[in-house]
Amino acid sequence: MNFTVTSGEVISLLGPNGVGKTTLLRTIMGFLKPLNGIVSLDDRNILSLPRKYIASRIGYVPQINQHSFSLSVEDVIILGRLSHLGIFAHPGYKDMQIAEETLKVLNIESLRHKIFNNLSGGEQQIVMIARALVQKPMFLIMDEPTSNLDFGNQIRILKIIKHLAKCGISVLFTTHLPDQAFLCEVKVILFYKNAEPEIGKAADVLTEHNLQRAYGAAIKVITQKNDDGSILKTCVPMMGE
Numbered sequence: 001m002n003f004t005v006t007s008g009e010v011i012s013l014l015g016p017n018g019v020g021k022t023t024l025l026r027t028i029m030g031f032l033k034p035l036n037g038i039v040s041l042d043d044r045n046i047l048s049l050p051r052k053y054i055a056s057r058i059g060y061v062p063q064i065n066q067h068s069f070s071l072s073v074e075d076v077i078i079l080g081r082l083s084h085l086g087i088f089a090h091p092g093y094k095d096m097q098i099a100e101e102t103l104k105v106l107n108i109e110s111l112r113h114k115i116f117n118n119l120s121g122g123e124q125q126i127v128m129i130a131r132a133l134v135q136k137p138m139f140l141i142m143d144e145p146t147s148n149l150d151f152g153n154q155i156r157i158l159k160i161i162k163h164l165a166k167c168g169i170s171v172l173f174t175t176h177l178p179d180q181a182f183l184c185e186v187k188v189i190l191f192y193k194n195a196e197p198e199i200g201k202a203a204d205v206l207t208e209h210n211l212q213r214a215y216g217a218a219i220k221v222i223t224q225k226n227d228d229g230s231i232l233k234t235c236v237p238m239m240g241e
């Protein structure tokens with residue numbers, strides 16, 4: 001597969017469990033060596049770039065349950081600033097201010113003194129997003145960022161993704177909910193188990209035929225009109241016989 005993520009572009013990766021979405025994200029970040037081909041960042045092979053440089057350009061939010069911190073939420077978020085600091089430097093006023101703003105934007109100020117390990121899965125997820133955002137990356141990669149979140153927080157994260165894109169930040173995120181790709185009107189990459197992935201606009205790629213092919217289940221794509229006249233598509237998996 002071949003694709004480019006331009007400034008301010010949002011791409012959503014969809015496909016069945018185990019098809020390789022996380023593996024692709026880890027390869028893009030240079031954690032894994034590609035079996036074939038090249039991942040370029042700023043026109044340079046990512047494998048030739050120092051880890052710290054990559055961390056200052058790409059923020060990563062892994063799938064939940066991959067982190068354990070006996071630190072306060074505030075301290076976990078501040079850790080995200082490390083890629084901008086010298087080896088012996090301590091976070092300064094500017095770093096604290098960025099962390100403060102991010103706590104506010106994500107509406108998690110009340111969690112600041114709580115110990116990360118004692119938070120609920122959804123709360124931990126939002127803190128990990130905050131930790132990536134304080135890096136001020138030009139490119140944010142998120143692996144199922146809304147998987148543990150209630151509807152309110154799912155929408156909050158999707159709005160943040162749209163806001164980041166408007167600010168010129170590129171976002172690549174995996175999801176098991178095609179509705180999110182429709183809501184954000186993003187470009188999607190739909191993976192199949194035994195075929196080349198399909199890349200394009202959500203409305204073109206996420207058809208009933210393609211979704212059934214990808215997930216092996218009948219999925220209805222329902223079109224409805226919003227109050228403002230705009231069209232919204234939503235997916236409903238069918239039980240079948």
Ligand SMILES: Nc1ncnc2c1ncn2[C@@H]1O[C@H](COP(=O)(O)OP(=O)(O)OP(=O)(O)O)[C@@H](O)[C@H]1O
Nearest residue numbers: 015016017018019020021022023024063144174176
């Ligand atoms: N470290 C590893 N060593 C060996 N195989 C691995 C490793 N990590 C993942 N795999 C395998 O690679 C395949 C792709 O896994 P990956 O996690 O990329 O899938 P995914 O599409 O992200 O799945 P999900 O939607 O369930 O998160 C799976 O078969 C998985 O078992």
